Amino acid sequence: MSRLLALLGRETALAWGRGGGPLVAVGFYAGVATLLPLAIGPEPQRLAAIATGAAWVALALASLLSLERLFERDYEDGALDLLTLSPTPLELTCFVKCLGQWLATGAPLAAAAPVAALGLGAPLELAPLIFGCALLGGLAFAFMGGIGAALSLGARRGGLLTAVIVLPLFAPPVIFGGGAMDSFVSGLPWRGGLALLGAYAAAAVALGPLAMAAACRNALS
Amino acid sequence: MHANAKLSKRLADRVISHLQLRNTAIRRGGRLLFQDVCLDLQAGEACALTGPNGSGKTSLLRAVAGLVTLDAGDITFGDLDPTEARGDGLHLVGHADGLKAARTAREELAFWTRWCGGGDFGAAADALELTALLDLEVRRLSAGQRRRLALARMLAAPRTLWLLDEPLSPLDARWRGRLSQLMQTHLDGGGMILAAVHDPLPVASRSLELSA
Numbered sequence: 001m002s003r004l005l006a007l008l009g010r011e012t013a014l015a016w017g018r019g020g021g022p023l024v025a026v027g028f029y030a031g032v033a034t035l036l037p038l039a040i041g042p043e044p045q046r047l048a049a050i051a052t053g054a055a056w057v058a059l060a061l062a063s064l065l066s067l068e069r070l071f072e073r074d075y076e077d078g079a080l081d082l083l084t085l086s087p088t089p090l091e092l093t094c095f096v097k098c099l100g101q102w103l104a105t106g107a108p109l110a111a112a113a114p115v116a117a118l119g120l121g122a123p124l125e126l127a128p129l130i131f132g133c134a135l136l137g138g139l140a141f142a143f144m145g146g147i148g149a150a151l152s153l154g155a156r157r158g159g160l161l162t163a164v165i166v167l168p169l170f171a172p173p174v175i176f177g178g179g180a181m182d183s184f185v186s187g188l189p190w191r192g193g194l195a196l197l198g199a200y201a202a203a204a205v206a207l208g209p210l211a212m213a214a215a216c217r218n219a220l221s
Numbered sequence: 222m223h224a225n226a227k228l229s230k231r232l233a234d235r236v237i238s239h240l241q242l243r244n245t246a247i248r249r250g251g252r253l254l255f256q257d258v259c260l261d262l263q264a265g266e267a268c269a270l271t272g273p274n275g276s277g278k279t280s281l282l283r284a285v286a287g288l289v290t291l292d293a294g295d296i297t298f299g300d301l302d303p304t305e306a307r308g309d310g311l312h313l314v315g316h317a318d319g320l321k322a323a324r325t326a327r328e329e330l331a332f333w334t335r336w337c338g339g340g341d342f343g344a345a346a347d348a349l350e351l352t353a354l355l356d357l358e359v360r361r362l363s364a365g366q367r368r369r370l371a372l373a374r375m376l377a378a379p380r381t382l383w384l385l386d387e388p389l390s391p392l393d394a395r396w397r398g399r400l401s402q403l404m405q406t407h408l409d410g411g412g413m414i415l416a417a418v419h420d421p422l423p424v425a426s427r428s429l430e431l432s433a
Contacts, residue, residue, distance in 0.1 A: 006335040010328075017323060078317025081288055086336060087308035220288045 003088055004096050011100025022108035029062035033116040044121050051120035052181040059113050059134055060170045063141035066105055068159035070149040094212035098146040106138030129184050133177040140201040143208035144169040150215035172200050237310045237381040238264045238299045245294035247280045254280055255431050267414035269422040272431030278417035282384045286313045309338055311382035318371040322360035326370055339378025349373045364391040385416040
């Protein structure tokens with residue numbers, strides 16, 4: 001346990017500093033959320049209609065930013081070898097790494113998501129749901145993203161490859177979360193979408209580490 | 222020398238008493254690196270692994286650590302289960318030391334000591350004369366100091382089998398001598414060492430040559 005706590009502390013610290021850390025991710029997020037109204041036009045009705053969707057897609061893109069380095073840096077400098085040589089199963093190690101990724105970038109992005117959506121004209125009552133969806137979605141993005149990051153180990157331009165592998169896996173949470181928020185705004189039942197998002201996040205957390213560990217072992221051998 | 226005495230106090234719970242490689246072969250990228258390599262290493266013995274560049278020394282060390290799969294043959298750790306033996310019975314020190322350049326030596330040593338199940342790293346840092354350097358970022362350390370940090374990590378969590386990939390190369394003459402003493406202490410305490418080297422390894426009681 002002390003071992004995993006030490007790893008979580010280290011991973012969070014590394015993710016915090018990785019490529020500028022959460023500030024850059026949040027900055028990128030703010031940038032994408034600002035560009036969209038510039039492309040679509042400033043009419044408030046039109047913006048309000050796409051506000052939640054835009055904020056949600058921008059969140060998925062911003063989650064990609066630091067994924068590239070999640071395993072690659074440890075792979076390149078040999079730390080992954082040493083993390084493997086431990087009584088702790090590699091699956092658990094991967095789980096903790098993704099949890100650190102979520103704490104360091106997913107949580108700050110989730111805090112920024114309601115702000116971006118409100119800025120685009122989403123109704124205020126929606127803010128808690130956006131935050132909740134962003135937290136759950138961030139968990140799915142981190143754990144599904146980890147699979148892509150582990151699979152692209154050792155590849156040239158691994159970051160791009162990670163994005164190509166991971167974006168299709170991001171589709172279900174984007175659909176479920178977007179659906180929940182849309183239903184909420186139109187006064188329809190929205191809990192179903194949130195439950196599906198939660199189920200997807202739970203599946204990602206449970207199954208992702210198995211795939212990541214297998215991909216890491218494959219990259220090391 | 223008192224630091225040495227402290228370090229040799231006790232090896233980890235999981236003591237590997239016997240390392241055996243039987244007719245091992247490794248193929249990398251379709252090319253056969255070596256085949257029919259056998260080795261029998263008992264507690265207290267060190268083996269120097271020699272051979273030209275590209276002959277598979279690093280791959281052999283990584284195969285013992287379980288990171289590379291064998292093409293043929295097998296590796297056994299006495300009567301221990303290989304997964305358990307590799308989990309907390311051996312240390313691997315290679316060219317890629319896993320130390321993060323942006324973190325301080327103290328942060329890195331503290332983390333790895335905890336990760337490897339060691340207790341206090343103070344004695345290990347003393348033995349490698351790193352105490353004054355601990356607050357520097359790893360990027361500020363020279364190659365030799367960095368290697369000493371990797372070695373301190375190894376000493377801080379006692380494990381039986383040391384797999385060393387050219388441990389001497391970045392070290393100066395004084396530290397080569399000092400490392401030999403540390404290795405001897407480890408062997409005297411019932412440890413085992415398998416080291417890939419280009420220069421003679423004074424503590425090695427046997428050698429294994431891989432030909433390209």
